[in-house]
Amino acid sequence: MLKILLADDHHLVRDGIKMFLESEADFKVIGEAKNGLEAVELNAELKPHLVLLDISMPEKNGIEAATEILQHKPIPKIIMLSMYLDEKYINTCMETGVHGYIHKGADKKELIEGVRKVMTGQNFYSKEVREVMVSNYINSLKQKKKNLTQQKVTITKREMEIVKLIMKGYSSVQIAEDLFISNRTVDTHRANLMQKLDVKNSIELINKVTELNLV
Amino acid sequence: MLKILLADDHHLVRDGIKMFLESEADFKVIGEAKNGLEAVELNAELKPHLVLLDISMPEKNGIEAATEILQHKPIPKIIMLSMYLDEKYINTCMETGVHGYIHKGADKKELIEGVRKVMTGQNFYSKEVREVMVSNYINSLKQKKKNLTQQKVTITKREMEIVKLIMKGYSSVQIAEDLFISNRTVDTHRANLMQKLDVKNSIELINKVTELNLV
DNA sequence: TTATGAGTAGGTAATAATACCTAGTTTTAA
DNA sequence: TTAAAACTAGGTATTATTACCTACTCATAA
Missing domain, CATH: 1.10.10.10 (Winged helix-like DNA-binding domain superfamily/Winged helix DNA-binding domain)
Incomplete structure (x- = not known):
């Protein structure tokens, strides 16, 4: 039985994803949080195996929540859920050390696949996220080139x-x-x-x- | 049997809400669209009783889709679904003449209540939306006052x-x-x-x- | 300890912007 | 067709900005 904590500030979305996860026989959502603060608290209290965190939430956003959760043992697996494919979000998430990033545009198959992969200790990024990562990589190469030509200015x-x-x-x-x-x-x-x-x-x-x- | 067309560009959200709606015995999601264009086409093809439209979608957003759908008979009931409580969105929706506006922060009870209310011919706005409408109304009074003092300027x-x-x-x-x-x-x-x-x-x-x- | 960068301030000149005018022609709307 | 508005351009004066300088003090990093 995989114990899951789900955090998303939108009730409809949260309950939808919950139903979704529980269509798998061995998944069980043992807690729901409607903001980052609740997520941190419920994680400490319920000690789930997996935490699914929406990024944009009030009180404390998903990234801040993830950072805190990762500091206290036992450390659950964490998958970020996001509406956006913003490279800033993706990069920041990478840095916090979460185990997966799934775009809400993903389908059921990908979600379940991602959860199972993360639980084996691997990282998982949904298809669209991987695409953004690739295009970011290419852009960063271009950017590097640009930075060489344009000497940086410092303003006091x-x-x-x-x-x-x-x-x-x-x-x-x-x-x-x-x-x-x-x-x-x-x-x-x-x-x-x-x-x-x-x-x-x-x-x-x-x-x-x-x-x-x-x- | 209430035939519903559901449009949302995020697969997880869409499938979640679908499961959600179909937990009601007499609701049936007969079609799903992942953008506004598909929503318009599927509406013409399937002639549902109710269309649930997410506002922010690619190709054609929910508002544009609603406008088109409302021009061709038979006119289904339309409920906008939105992540945001942005007054601009809410106002624009009012103008297009949709029958309801539900914030994704609403819960199952409100969603079902909203659908049933709209199907009886009444309009429905979820709790948080109503709150925004009230505060907007108050703001508009203040704004009106401001506009009187500041005469409009025209630039050639x-x-x-x-x-x-x-x-x-x-x-x-x-x-x-x-x-x-x-x-x-x-x-x-x-x-x-x-x-x-x-x-x-x-x-x-x-x-x-x-x-x-x-x- | 010394060199460097940051912050300070002034001199002198040229150029640009602002203030307040008048007044012609052209376009637009009543 | 006439009045109003828009676009045009100039006069004259004042103020501000820009261009290039020098040079002192202070803190900080090498």
């Missing part, structure tokens, strides 16, 4: 403050008053920023920092 | 062109060259814009048009 704390005020439409004098420095100092910072980012006026500066999301 | 085509170039960091001279007009004309447009939008420099101008999304 003070410059950051200045940029933020420039973005609010403040003039040098206003910024100077705000920061209790000379407007000439502000001009110097502004000029340094423009040089660093290779732009020729404040609007381009704003566009650039936004583009490189340094804000 | 030419001004729009100018703003877009300003946003790219172009100077008046560059803009003038781009549009084959005098830089003084550009200055006039810029000044008119700043006056209209009650700002005192180009950066604030950009922030304002972005905020009021006039771009």
Whole structure:
């Protein structure tokens, strides 16, 4: 008998997946959580063999919950369930050390297959997740190439403050008053920023920092 | 026997809800669609009594699908299913004339209750949806007040062109060259814009048009 | 301890933007 | 067809920004 803890904030989805899992004779959902906090607590209390965690949940999301669960023995197998194929989510999950990641677009066969595979000690990622991982890998190669050509720029704390005020439409004098420095100092910072980012006026500066999301 | 068409792009969710519905003796899911296009086609083909449509789907979203389905007789009852309690979604759904809106955070009881209520010809919105509708109503009253104080501004085509170039960091001279007009004309447009939008420099101008999304 | 980077501030000039005008032509809507 | 709005462009002045400099202080890392 495989004891499963299921966490998902949407009741309909949770109960659906539960019915789904229990169509397998040897699966039993012994607990249900509607947020990450509950999941952590129920895991400690019920000590399930497997925890299925939805990623986007209130209180504590699936990733945070997984991180905590993995710190206390006995460690259950953990499979993340997600609505999204966002590479950020997938990458973060990889880093936390969960045992599987299944997209909600997967079908029953894949879900059951994934659960069984994870229980044998292997990792499992559903088909669509694997596809994202592959395309990510390819992108990361391209990105690496790009990073070589474009030397990285570092913006200091003070410059950051200045940029933020420039973005609010403040003039040098206003910024100077705000920061209790000379407007000439502000001009110097502004000029340094423009040089660093290779732009020729404040609007381009704003566009650039936004583009490189340094804000 | 109530014939139901179910549309949701996530297999696990779809099959879950299906099992869920069919736990009622007189409910029968006669078709499943994994996007809006399929939903429209299957509706025409199967002529179900009720269509459950997830809002966010590829190809054609739930709202677009609902709009089409409502144009061809026989018109089934339609209930939107949504992950989100976004007021925009809810409002748009209201406008399309669907018969119900159920949040996926609802439970089995509410789903079944909603289906039965809709089938009697009434509308149904799940508890959390009703809450959003109430708070929206209150907000709309506040908004109305705000709109009275802030008279609406209209930006002309030419001004729009100018703003877009300003946003790219172009100077008046560059803009003038781009549009084959005098830089003084550009200055006039810029000044008119700043006056209209009650700002005192180009950066604030950009922030304002972005905020009021006039771009 | 010294070199480096960050933060500060000023000089001088040129260029750009803003403020407040007038006023013509063209387009659009009443 | 006439009035209003949009687009055009200029005058004049003030203020702000940008370009290139130098140079001091302070903290921190080599």
